[in-house]
Amino acid sequence: MTEGTKPEDMGRGVLYPELMATKIRLDRHEPSAAVARFVEYYWVVAWDLRGKSSHESKTLSHPNVHLVFEEPHPSVYGIVRGPFVRRISGRGHVLGARFRPGAFRALLDRPVADLVDRVVPATGLFDGGVLDTQRAVLSTDDDAEMVAAAEDFLLARLPEPDPVADTVADMVARITAEPSLVRVDEVADLLGVPVRRLQRLFAEYVGASPKWVLRRARLHEAAERAKQGTRIDWAALALDLGYSDQSHLTRDFTAAVGEPPAAYAKS
Structure with missing residues (x-):
């Protein structure tokens, strides 16, 4: 697990990218064609701050819902209207699926406005397979293996495109x-x-x-x-x-x- 994403590769919305680039590795991965009508991309954030101070990241969110495999449990993040702030420490990584605007509606089966400024446990929206996927994602440092686990999970559950x-x-x-x-x-x-x-x-x-x-x-x-x-x-x-x-x-x-x-x- 390495650090050192270039500031210019952090992406639009990430605040203080020069500092963030010294704290985390951020990589994005394309979804398969079968998932691409729902998911814009997968993202992996990894860090190793052992022996260092914790870091507080800040992002101006986009109009997207994210499914995130992280400790202590997988979560679904609705749109955050203010700045999204997250503190990291120690060593770890997370994988997220950034859904296309509007695409999570078919999985939620109710207005996406219900998720605004909320983080909800993914177990409340998906079956038990989401916990198996969580374990698979967090048990490896290999991005390809993380993405494959998320892809398998979503492919088995995505509805017909809307x-x-x-x-x-x-x-x-x-x-x-x-x-x-x-x-x-x-x-x-x-x-x-x-x-x-x-x-x-x-x-x-x-x-x-x-x-x-x-x-x-x-x-x-x-x-x-x-x-x-x-x-x-x-x-x-x-x-x-x-x-x-x-x-x-x-x-x-x-x-x-x-x-x-x-x-x-x-x-």
């Missing part, structure tokens, strides 16, 4: 690719869907409102720009991202991250 979930995933992809979008009515016009229908679809399938998804995409972009290592014109960036002015961006960023964007860029 075309509506596919449509919703495409909607999320389109609006997160355009962080300058500001208003829900703009999104509705872009997608050709009435505002009320869009809001219902997101509550049912995504778990977060279109407004939240828009706001989070802007914050992800601001955090990415802040870590590029170049001098930033914050007023211009605020306008690029659809904020009314620099102070609006600063308030939004500070509320989510815990410090203003200029201070974050220097950290």
Whole structure:
């Protein structure tokens, strides 16, 4: 088990990536074709902090549900609207399956909004096989073996794909690719869907409102720009991202991250 993922490979949403890269190894693995309509990718986080201080990681989450095999038990993580904070210590690893936006609806069999800001034991949603998979994942340091165990578990339990979930995933992809979008009515016009229908679809399938998804995409972009290592014109960036002015961006960023964007860029 090794450390040393490059900061630029940490991915959008991981805060303080330079520091994180010294604490953990993060790798992503593609799902098989049979699982890909449900799972975007598998991720493995491994660390060895024996003899060192514990570390608190912070992430601005995406509009995805995760199934995570970890100690003390496997869990399902709904969308976290604030920053996701996790403290690690000692030596360990976890494997997660990041579901496509909307795809977990078929497994949950109720609105995904019920999972917002919640972590629920996977044993309450899946049969006993989830514990067998947990043991298989945590008993090996080999990523391929971890992913194979998760794949076998999911392949035996995935329902028929839901075309509506596919449509919703495409909607999320389109609006997160355009962080300058500001208003829900703009999104509705872009997608050709009435505002009320869009809001219902997101509550049912995504778990977060279109407004939240828009706001989070802007914050992800601001955090990415802040870590590029170049001098930033914050007023211009605020306008690029659809904020009314620099102070609006600063308030939004500070509320989510815990410090203003200029201070974050220097950290």
